[in-house]
Amino acid sequence: MAETKKCPYCSEEILADAKKCKHCGEYLDVTLKTKAKPQETKVVAKEGCFLQTLNVGCIIIAVIFVVIILIVIIASL
């Protein structure tokens, strides 16, 4: 037997571990409700762009580091 509870929005009987009410369509899981907002998706996209910029910065730093190591090796010869 699956445990049930009352939906806080429409008072219909729903499963205790339900993420979304099957009667009124309201999200019972707060994290899912936040993800459903279109504004949140824009923030995630901005974070993705920031991470891409960070990756490019890391590659440039890595290239500079390799060049410095090569200069040190050539100088020591």
Ligand SMILES: [Zn+2]
């Ligand atoms: Zn409901």
